[in-house]
Amino acid sequence: MVHTLEKSAEPNYNLLILKEVTFFINEMERTIDIYRNDLTPVYLRTFNDALEETHYLIDSLKNQTPSQESLELYDSLSYNIKEWAKIQTKMANVNSDLLGSTLEELTQKIQNLSNNPSQPNAQITPDADTLSAEEKKNGFFKRLFGRKNKVNEEALVPDSVDQGPTQSELLQREILAELEAAKTQSLKKNSELRFEIHQLEQEAAVYQEQIVALIEQLETIEIENSNENVRSVEALAKSTNQEIVVFSALSSALLLITIISQLNYIARNRKYQRALSNAKVHAEELASTKEKFLANMSHEIRTPMNAIAGFTNQLLKTDMTAKQRDQLEVVKNSSDHLIHLLNDILDLSKLQANKVKLEEEIFDIKSVLFESMRIFEDKAEAKGIALKTEFETVPRYVTGDPHRLRQMMTNLISNAIKYTDHGSVTLHAKVERKDNNQMTMRIAVKDTGNGIPKAKQKRIFEEFEQAHTADQQQGTGLGLAITNMLVRLHKGSILIDSEENKGTEMTLLIPYKLGRKNQKPEKEPKAPKIELSNLHILIADDEPFNLKLLEAVFSSHDVSLVLAHDGSQAYEQLANQHFDLAILDVKMPGLSGFEIVEKIRNEKGPNQSAPFIALTATISDQEKLQSKNSGFNSIMRKPFDEQELLATIKDVTQKKPDTSSKPKEPNASQLGLAAGEVLFDLSTLKSIGDKDFVDEMIHTFKQSANTSLKNLRKAVKLQIRNGISDEAHKMLPPARHLSAKTLVTAIEKLQNMANTASFEQISNQIDRVESIYTLIKKDLDA
Known part of the structure; x- marks a missing residue:
């Protein structure tokens, strides 16, 4: 309503423009009338400017008028003004022709009579031929009528002798005769031109009447539009008053309903808050239980994995047959892969948040695919399933993350063998697309197993989702979910083609960078062999095989070891004798590693400043912070890398050179400045x-x-x-x-x-x- 009122309060600009059109038409009429009496070009220019402005205003009105009727009226008005202007111009030209032609013809005839008198042999008197400067100045007509007066004066004086008409009298008579003839002709022509002017004036009057009528009609339309706008505003105001009354009544009712609803809501809200509070406590208990379960499970799994990985590395250092070494390499690769897989499963939220970073290294893709199949040779053989590999134009070396590829292939091959009771599992690989050094690998795992129902083919990539209810006894349902996340992380895609009782084909499309021809993976520079000597080390762990593994690691070094099987024994040893280093498991019966270090650091004992290394199955941010706050020099996750452990021991047991001294101040020569160069001037x-x-x-x-x-x-x-x-x-x-x-x-x-x-x-x-x-x-x- 406010918008409509504001719009209605605006002046009717179309009416104002029509008034301006009327003004410019009047201006045209005024200036053309002046031009008829005074043929000065400026009046004609003013007339044309007013005509042009009139047409401009009419065009602007046409652009703002949506009504077809008004458009037609404006077109008629524009046409009538144009025709009226043409007639006015013709009338001005007729007046100019009338006056100019009459004077020019009369002047020409008189000059001819003056130069060619009717009696060539007559004597011209000096009075007739010789004119004074004053007479010339007065002009031809004054001279003419001046002579006429003289002749009349002479006629009054009696002449004693009749000498006949003089040359001047003859010339005067001829001039008068020509004047009379010119008068007659001028009157005739004037009558014709005035008749033409009369007709033009009648035509102009018709157009003028039409112009006035059209302007009045357009003004009437605009006035009616304004009145209609006013009537609509009045109707709007009336309906608005009714709506306000209804709205007020409804608002009162709504307010009452709201108060009642709020009272009910407050009562229910208190009830829900109590339920929510109980649910929160329950959820916190579940979260705490889950956290403890994951921590304990991680510790329990990593502890045997530490022994498997550690003793495998120790066995690989011994002499053995080629077949034994080959089998042990499979064990090592499997344990390494299990560790990577364990890390991802225990930290599934990290994958969900896309926080897993892909490595960029050159690796032999065929070797990774073969190794992925070899892991399952025994399992496939036990079920009587044939494992096949088919490679088409697969490059040897690519740049990417081999661990993630092995993880994805292990999940797919494991599922294929799990759900295949007879037939084969085939690994097929080829280059799908290639563009310079970029390519897309197509890797497919096809089995002849049970197949997946169409209704579940999309759901199997969700977490804890499996194709069949009975499958819950065969796995966690995370394999394909993790594989799908890793494929998306590679910016690739995974396709599924399956039919029940006929088999399944899982296809990965993964982009890789192509290695240069004959390019081999860069071998990590062989770390210098670390030899530890003259160290007295305390090792504390509640798992016996972890102690045995560390004993095996240090067996080739010149160190003395003291073993502790729980936290209490470790604290007792540290309180009574000095050690160059203590390696403590963070979770032990009696006292945890954090508690031992904190107590030793706070007591003035023999190991208050000794270095401590923490071993833990999981390294969370909380454990890192806790180890730092309690006084550990370093923290390592089990299973540990032997070289990394030795390097860490070397680092914490040797004093580093003092590098805290301030860097030397720059000098002019180092900056390339000339000796004695002035750097500023005050x-x-x-x-x-x-x-x-x-x-x-x-x-x-x-x-x-x-x-x-x-x-x-x-x-x-x-x-x-x-x-x-x-x-x-x-x-x-x-x-x-x-x-x-x-x-x-x-x-x-x-x-x-x-x-x-x-x-x-x-x-x-x-x-x-x-x-x-x-x-x-x-x-x-x-």
């Missing part, structure tokens, strides 16, 4: 003000430079190029005030580099700016 500042002014400017320079350098470092860290350019720009004026030309040049270069150079180059230039500033500041401080 003479300009001294010429401007006194010592206090100079000191204030130096203080401003230091403060501004320090702030800008900090901001520059932040801008580089956040990679904000505009910030780098702005801060460099801020540093320039104070540097110029000190006439620090070298610093100004370095800052200008930094400003130019802000939008184009790499951030490493920009950081190097900031280092140079800061070094030059440091030298200047040192001299200023001195």
Whole structure:
């Protein structure tokens, strides 16, 4: 309603424009009337300008009028004004022709009579031929009528002798005769032209009447539109009043209902809050139970895995047959894969949050696929299933994550064997697409097993979802869910083609970078062999085979070991004798590793400053923080890597050189400055003000430079190029005030580099700016 009222309150601009059209039509009529009496071109130009403005206003009205009737009226008005203007122009031209032609013809005839008298032999008197300057000045007609007066005067004087008409009298008679004839002709022509003007005036009057009628009709339409708008506003106001009354009544009823509902809601809310509070307590208990279960399960699984992986590595160091070594390699690969798989299963939320990072390394893809099949040879043989591999144009080396590929293939092959009772499982691989060094591998695992119902083919990729209810006894239902997550992480896709009782084919489309021809995986540089000597080490673990594994690891080193089977024994040993190192399991009966270290660090015993290494089945952020707070020097997860453990022991038992000394201050030669180069000049500042002014400017320079350098470092860290350019720009004026030309040049270069150079180059230039500033500041401080 407010919008409608505001719109109705606006003036009717169409009526105002129609008034302007009427004004310009009147202006055209006025100027053409003046032009008829005074043939000055300016009036005709004014007439044409008014005509053009009239047509412009009518066109603007047509653009704002949606009504077809109004458009037709505006077209008629435009046409009538145009025709009326043509008639007015013709009338002005007729008047001009009437006056101009009559005078020109009369003047020409009189001049002919003057130059060619009717009696060529007659004597021309001096009075007739010789004119004074005054007479010439008066003009032809004055001279003519002046002579006529003279003749009349002479006629009044009696002439004693009749000498006949003179030459002047003859000329006068001929002129009068020509004047009479010209008068007659002019009257005739004037009558014709005036008749034409009369007809044009009648036509103009008709058009003028039509113009007035059209304008009145259009004004009537606009007035009616305004009245209709007013009537609609009145109706709206009336209906709005009714709606307000209804709304007020409904609002009152609604308010009453709301109060009643709120009272009921408050009562129910209290009931729900009590239920929610109980549910929260229950959920917290479940979460705590789940956390404890995962921690305990992780510890229980990793503990035997630590022994398997550790003793496998120890066995690989011994002499054995090729077949034994080959079998042991399979065990090692399987244990390594199990560790990777265990990490992902226990940290499923990490996969769900896409926090798993893919490695980028060159690996033999055929070897990984073969190894994935070899793991299941015994299981397939026990079921009487044939394992087949089919490779088509598969490159040997690619760049990607071999562990994740092995994990995905293990899940698919394991499922295929699990649900196949007879027939075969085939691993097929080929290059699907190739573009320069990028390619997409198509890896399919096809079995002749039970197949998957169509209704469940989409659901099997969900967590804890399995194709058949009976399958719950055969696994957790996480394999395909994890595989699907890993495929998405590779930005690939997984396809399924299955039919019940005929088999299933799972296909992975995974992009990899193609290795260069004959390119082999880069071998990690062989770490130097670490030899430990003259160390007295305490090892504490409640699992006997973990102690045996550590004994095997240290058997080739010159160390003495003391073993403790629980936390109490470990604390007793540490409280009574000095050790160069203590390796403690964090979860032990009696005292945990965290409690032992915290007590030893707080007591003035022989091992208060000794290094401690924690061994744990899981390393969570909480355990990392707890190990640091309790006093551990390092924390390692089981199963551990032997070389990593030895390197950590070497690191914590040897004193590092003191590297905390401050770096040397930059000097001029290091910055490429000439010897004795003046880095700044205060003479300009001294010429401007006194010592206090100079000191204030130096203080401003230091403060501004320090702030800008900090901001520059932040801008580089956040990679904000505009910030780098702005801060460099801020540093320039104070540097110029000190006439620090070298610093100004370095800052200008930094400003130019802000939008184009790499951030490493920009950081190097900031280092140079800061070094030059440091030298200047040192001299200023001195």
